[in-house]
Amino acid sequence: MQGIWTTDRIRAAEERLLAVTPEGALMRRAAFGASLRAADMLTEHAGRVAGSRVALLVGAGNNGGDALWAGAFLLRRGVGVTAVLLKPERAHPRGLAALRRAGGRVVPVEDAPQWLTRADLVIDGIVGISASGPLRPQAAELLEHVSAPVLAIDLPSGVDPDTGEVAGPAVRAACTVTFGARKPVHALNPGHCGPVELVDIGLGDELADPDLFRLDAGDVAAHWPLPGPEDDKYSQGVVGIAAGSATYPGAAVLATGSAVRATAGMVRYAGPAADAVRAHWPETVATGSITDAGRVQSWAVGPGIGTGREGREVLEHALGQGVPLCADADAITIIARAPAVLDARDPGTPLVLTPHAGEFERLTGTRPGADRVAAAREAAARFNAVLLLKGHCTIVAAPDGRVLVNVPRGSWLATAGSGDVLSGLVGALLAAGIDAWLAAGMATYVHSLAGLLAARGVPTSASAVLAAIPDALRQVRSPAPSNCG
Ligand SMILES: NC(=O)C1=CN([C@@H]2O[C@H](COP(=O)(O)OP(=O)(O)OC[C@H]3O[C@@H](n4cnc5c(N)ncnc54)[C@H](O)[C@@H]3O)[C@@H](O)[C@H]2O)[C@@H](O)CC1
Ligand SMILES: Nc1ncnc2c1ncn2[C@@H]1O[C@H](COP(=O)(O)OP(=O)(O)O)[C@@H](O)[C@H]1O
Numbered sequence: 257m258q259g260i261w262t263t264d265r266i267r268a269a270e271e272r273l274l275a276v277t278p279e280g281a282l283m284r285r286a287a288f289g290a291s292l293r294a295a296d297m298l299t300e301h302a303g304r305v306a307g308s309r310v311a312l313l314v315g316a317g318n319n320g321g322d323a324l325w326a327g328a329f330l331l332r333r334g335v336g337v338t339a340v341l342l343k344p345e346r347a348h349p350r351g352l353a354a355l356r357r358a359g360g361r362v363v364p365v366e367d368a369p370q371w372l373t374r375a376d377l378v379i380d381g382i383v384g385i386s387a388s389g390p391l392r393p394q395a396a397e398l399l400e401h402v403s404a405p406v407l408a409i410d411l412p413s414g415v416d417p418d419t420g421e422v423a424g425p426a427v428r429a430a431c432t433v434t435f436g437a438r439k440p441v442h443a444l445n446p447g448h449c450g451p452v453e454l455v456d457i458g459l460g461d462e463l464a465d466p467d468l469f470r471l472d473a474g475d476v477a478a479h480w481p482l483p484g485p486e487d488d489k490y491s492q493g494v495v496g497i498a499a500g501s502a503t504y505p506g507a508a509v510l511a512t513g514s515a516v517r518a519t520a521g522m523v524r525y526a527g528p529a530a531d532a533v534r535a536h537w538p539e540t541v542a543t544g545s546i547t548d549a550g551r552v553q554s555w556a557v558g559p560g561i562g563t564g565r566e567g568r569e570v571l572e573h574a575l576g577q578g579v580p581l582c583a584d585a586d587a588i589t590i591i592a593r594a595p596a597v598l599d600a601r602d603p604g605t606p607l608v609l610t611p612h613a614g615e616f617e618r619l620t621g622t623r624p625g626a627d628r629v630a631a632a633r634e635a636a637a638r639f640n641a642v643l644l645l646k647g648h649c650t651i652v653a654a655p656d657g658r659v660l661v662n663v664p665r666g667s668w669l670a671t672a673g674s675g676d677v678l679s680g681l682v683g684a685l686l687a688a689g690i691d692a693w694l695a696a697g698m699a700t701y702v703h704s705l706a707g708l709l710a711a712r713g714v715p716t717s718a719s720a721v722l723a724a725i726p727d728a729l730r731q732v733r734s735p736a737p738s739n740c741g
């Protein structure tokens with residue numbers, strides 16, 4: 257698992273490390289890493305390093321210092337570097353001296369447009385982890401003149417470091433180079449960060465447990481249930497799906513199908529769409545009513561069941577079975593309207609709730625807001641459930657405070673029915689006995705990878721996402737190497 261630390265924690269760790277490191281050493285380490293990345297970008301976008309032109313946007317803090325030092329390193333490689341100082345009197349003194357020594361040009365903000373429009377690459381050192389609020393007007397105006405690719409130092413300026421919120425003009429980076437540890441913004445706003453490269457500055461020993469996690473392919477591969485020599489169809493966990501209706505059988509077909517694709521264990525379906533489910537997935541055991549469904553090790557309940565009395569009875573019955581349960585879609589609305597339905601649950605039995613923002617509001621009374629991690633964490637504690645908050649970046653919070661963030665692979669899953677596919681995946685993993693927080697995270701990871709593989713660059717559908725689950729699992733089990741992102 258990748259760890260992610262909030263800026264308070266990073267700052268505290270940096271202070272401890274700074275106290276035992278020669279002055280300026282950390283910044284030079286960080287800036288040297290940034291200059292290597294900048295050189296790669298110049299090769300990629302301008303076809304050369306020596307002879308290319310870089311503009312630095314330099315704010316008043318250490319983030320600006322990083323940019324100045326990176327500029328000094330690039331000058332040594334024959335790059336023409338111009339620094340635009342937003343607050344000349346507060347520019348990092350050592351960084352500025354290094355840039356000048358190396359032959360860099362320094363210009364005031366008024367002259368910036370001509371240098372920005374000519375640049376092959378812009379380095380954003382406006383603000384880093386100490387950013388507060390939207391960009392100040394002077395910095396915001398400068399961004400209007402940027403057309404070259406941007407390398408963000410530590411994080412894209414204008415994006416909140418801890419929540420990823422954008423409340424005004426902000427840098428949209430082609431790539432971000434960060435130092436010491438990943439910060440929440442990198443997982444919560446991948447669209448503004450671009451691929452994120454981590455430069456080691458020796459912070460590791462100063463960082464304790466992460467605040468957030470991000471799963472990688474290895475985590476998913478290590479825990480994904482595969483049949484072993486001793487297994488049979490029951491031993492891997494039987495998942496029950498209660499979804500769909502006679503009028504809307506699609507949700508049932510999608511949720512059941514994704515459970516079928518996800519694991520080798522048995523899938524039971526219970527509900528009014530049994531005929532449609534059998535027709536699509538002959539390997540399922542389908543019945544018309546949840547009371548005849550037989551034993552399962554988990555339930556996924558909700559997509560398309562309706563929010564009336566029948567839906568409520570189905571949910572209550574499933575909650576009363578004492579097995580882990582994923583409540584999605586209509587099941588969430590039922591809980592929101594009649595929280596007493598949860599009385600049927602044994603509080604020790606794992607529950608996963610999978611709201612999108614609208615369902616979250618129904619459930620809790622408020623929109624998730626800018627700090628989606630805090631919102632998901634609070635709701636997880638309040639409902640004593642794993643709370644999977646859907647969206648471009650999906651947040652998975654456990655009632656004990658653990659949170660993971662799924663960094664999406666594009667927006668391909670913004671298509672009708674893709675949530676039904678997710679609930680089948682979660683249900684299947686719960687049946688295999690996997691910790692509910694991890695199960696929800698693994699399901700989300702594979703769901704977004706399946707979305708990418710289904711789309712291959714063009715709009716896709718929930719059925720295609722479902723069909724891509726096996727390929728996603730194959731890829732997870734033998735991932736392509738990557739050092740960025
Ligand atoms: N402390 C360390 O050991 C290291 C720090 N590093 C760099 O230092 C950065 C943090 O530096 P600082 O704590 O000095 O602070 P920053 O450089 O992140 O920002 C502080 C400055 O930005 C201004 N500012 C804040 N919000 C703004 C906004 N919305 N619009 C415009 N200006 C705004 C403030 O007035 C202040 O002058 C990191 O992000 C990283 O880039 C790296 O050099 C690695 C080592
Ligand atoms: N812009 C987006 N980028 C990435 N994933 C998205 C985006 N919009 C939605 N998703 C994902 O697609 C799924 C949609 O689920 P849901 O809202 O329940 O839709 P439906 O009810 O149509 O199935 C969720 O997993 C969500 O995280």
Ligand SMILES: [K+]
Binds near residue numbers: 319
């Ligand atoms: K920055």
